[in-house]
Amino acid sequence: MSSQNPERLVYSHVAELARAFGHEHRLKLLDLMSQGEWSLDELAKRSGISVANASQHLQTLRRVGVVTARRAGKNVLFSLADGPVFDAVVAMRALAERNIAEVRLAVTDYFGGLDDMEPVSLDEIRARMRDGNVVLLDVRDEAEYRQGHLPGAIHIASDELEASLSRLPRDREVIAYCRGRYCILSSDAVALLRRNGFRSRRLEDGYAEWKAANRSEASDETTGLRTG
Amino acid sequence: MSSQNPERLVYSHVAELARAFGHEHRLKLLDLMSQGEWSLDELAKRSGISVANASQHLQTLRRVGVVTARRAGKNVLFSLADGPVFDAVVAMRALAERNIAEVRLAVTDYFGGLDDMEPVSLDEIRARMRDGNVVLLDVRDEAEYRQGHLPGAIHIASDELEASLSRLPRDREVIAYCRGRYCILSSDAVALLRRNGFRSRRLEDGYAEWKAANRSEASDETTGLRTG
DNA sequence: GATACATTCAATTGAACAATTGAATGTATC
DNA sequence: GATACATTCAATTGTTCAATTGAATGTATC
Structure with missing residues (x-):
């Protein structure tokens, strides 16, 4: 008994979420975190972007609730949040692989x-x-x-x-x-x-x-x- | 035997796809097309946006291969492309519903x-x-x-x-x-x-x-x- | 408590995107 | 073939986002 139309509220959040997935660097960071938790420094190194840039992208992901962080010693360790975060990425990947010819070709070319x-x-x-x-x-x-x-x-x-x-x-x-x-x-x-x-x-x-x-x-x- | 690293190619396309989902109006249009095929005029009316604006959003969706169009009489009918288009939307929605408190509350509030x-x-x-x-x-x-x-x-x-x-x-x-x-x-x-x-x-x-x-x-x- | 170091914030610049308007295209129907 | 009308294109303006830099914060360790 509060909000009026849930559809608009849901979709504005879904859109925000989708935009959070909408950058190559952030997808790469999610990919890295799908292996476990890493410090900012490690994530920057492994993704090949600057520390400051990685930090900002990680904040974007935290803001929409798909990444969490905890402190461990002098590092903050970043990891995927609970919930179907990777599943959403997988769904987008599956769609790309099915509907975008260039992707389908590259994948079968390489792995098929x-x-x-x-x-x-x-x-x-x-x-x-x-x-x-x-x-x-x-x-x-x-x-x-x-x-x-x-x-x-x-x-x-x-x-x-x-x-x-x-x-x-x-x-x-x-x-x-x-x-x-x-x-x-x-x-x-x-x-x-x-x-x-x-x-x-x-x-x-x-x-x-x-x-x-x-x-x-x-x-x-x-x-x-x-x-x- | 062509592209070098498939990962970057895949992720650049996935990111593009995610950005295409990253707008409230486009999510609404996809929602409408999940019911069937509609003319531009109909889609504009049902989504409450201008015809020109709807057309542009539809072009964005066509460009990434999630929407198709066919002509029927004097109208062009737009519909979801084959492939797991709606499934990707569902995965994003499920993530929003699970990880974003405001969404979870609104949904249980309204429907639960x-x-x-x-x-x-x-x-x-x-x-x-x-x-x-x-x-x-x-x-x-x-x-x-x-x-x-x-x-x-x-x-x-x-x-x-x-x-x-x-x-x-x-x-x-x-x-x-x-x-x-x-x-x-x-x-x-x-x-x-x-x-x-x-x-x-x-x-x-x-x-x-x-x-x-x-x-x-x-x-x-x-x-x-x-x-x- | 002071130092070192990891992370974040703030400010800047350039690029991409959203919405509006009006003109142009192209297809059906007469 | 001419007309009507649905759709798309082109140009504009304002807004949001990406990346870089340097400064600031905060926590562990000495």
Whole structure:
């Protein structure tokens, strides 16, 4: 028993939210935070923009309630807020991939690739991990892996992969993953592994999507990957 | 074998897409088109903005591929493009409803309402339509109803409802729906019906959401509502 | 309490966007 | 083919947003 027309109120906020998503740098920052929490300095470094600029974009995201911050020592750590934040990004990405030809082409070009490059889905990897006939390989950097990773995944950062091939089995398929759907690290890793005689494919989605999916499924204990 | 880093390309397009959603008028236009196709004149009238202004916003939406247009007689009819356009709007709305307190309050205030006002879900109505113990009532205007409606729904425009109460049964619950989740017509209709001694509740989502859901479920013949 | 350092604020400049107006285009109908 | 009318284009003005810089704040650590 207060506001008059809810539609206008809702849409003015939705529009504000959409504008908050409407900048490349902010999408990149959200992408980074989908891996865990980071200081401003770290976010600036990883996104390749200045500290002041990153700070302002982060404030924009905080203002609309999609990013939260907490202090830890002398740093403030930024992370995605609770709620379906990443899901909204995913919905926009899905729309872009479906309706914008240039995006569709770039993605299939890069990731859909050759027939035997057919990426593996999260559902598929679940079953195959149970059977134990695959190795899950996380090729993100150390800090990202430490903040969280798929159950049962081993970690070799992409820039150390070539020197660490002996740690990988040749009798099982190596499924590589990285930050998310549009991260090229795992794609490059698969190419490297194949050049060296391994059987390898890419996980279609990455840590970000896995985490978002497991968040939505709340605390349903049966949904995570199991190492066996 | 063309573009370098797909991430930046994807995100620049996603950002453009997000900005296209980032205006109240455009969200309203998308809302209207979620009911069907309309001429520019009709869209301007229904959204309450000038024809020239509506045209420009529609061009913005066409440019990013979320709206299409076809000529019919002396009018151009605008409609949502194929693909998960409405789904993206829904994801943003869900985020706003969850993360922005003002929105959450306004919505529960208006639609969540009293205990026995508990809105009915699309899933629930499916089962109850089969049992035949409810009447589905579409209170949108004639033109909207004609462009498409839920299977089995009867139509009484909201501004004719009070004069047409005799057409409704008193021994079954009347489930009213309108354009979508944030449309107040069905909410008002429920209030009117209750004042006149009917048992009545509101469908939580409206035609837009139903149509989007049935579109996603492709041509799965088992998913629509059945009249019996 | 003083220092160091991470983050935020404030002020500036340039660029992009929103709305309005009036003219121009293009298609149907006569 | 001429006319009527729906839609789009072009030009304008005011507003909002992006990025940079340098100063200011605030918290941890010594």
